[in-house]
């Protein structure tokens with residue numbers, strides 16, 4: 001069978017579901033390629049979209065079979081069959097991406113109103129193992145939504161395995177600062193990170209938790225950076241949060257994410273996008289005040 005894939009979001013970050021589908025089909029003797037309306041004549045077509053705000057793909061040739069659509073951007077309830085979910089990803093379809101990729105756990109213990117995870121994945125549960133995911137690669141990007149909410153024994157086991165295997169890891173969806181304890185702070189401090197430890201600070205109430213977590217991890221000898229996601233709904237409040245966050249520790253790198261209302265599907269307001277640009281380009285944030293930046297003095 002000929003299989004063709006469409007990564008509707010573009011190829012900026014690998015689409016794990018498509019990687020697993022590709023590996024599963026290849027293991028069953030099928031050929032797999034990126035869809036081209038001119039050249040592909042697939043028997044089966046998959047289109048995957050992670051982000052709701054990505055415009056849909058409209059380039060299918062009239063003779064193409066109806067695509068099997070999946071991903072949060074289409075329908076958060078669509079899941080891969082278990083057999084496909086257990087398959088290790090096909091890295092050859094994203095040759096530029098060199099780390100291993102996967103989830104140690106799915107779901108979350110919380111239900112933040114802006115987040116799709118509770119609806120999509122339900123309660124937290126362990127689903128995999130860092131050694132199996134790594135599959136011989138030295139760096140592992142983990143997409144867990146709340147790894148520290150898994151049982152403490154599992155957290156310890158996985159971080160110890162990563163250390164023993166000399167893996168560098170990254171929880172790129174961030175760790176929950178509220179769940180940093182004496183025990184896991186030591187383990188986090190002893191872990192090798194691809195770039196930094198990530199936390200999120202999505203509301204003002206999270207500031208004290210991030211401050212405590214940073215202090216605790218630092219107390220066990222971690223000298224690297226903390227990358228902190230900042231969800232922004234109100235420009236003044238988010239700006240104030242960014243300032244208070246960066247005052248906690250000089251190696252905190254804030255990353256502002258303007259809130260998107262997925263029901264209206266629109267772009268975030270221009271002022272929020274301006275705040276995000278100012279915040280996320282470190283060379284600007286460190287040299288130009290937001291007041292000057294927003295008034296256009298330094299643009």
Ligand code: SF4
Pocket residue numbers: 108109110111112115116117118145146176
């Ligand atoms: S803690 Fe994170 S993953 Fe869990 S519901 Fe809140 S935003 Fe979503």
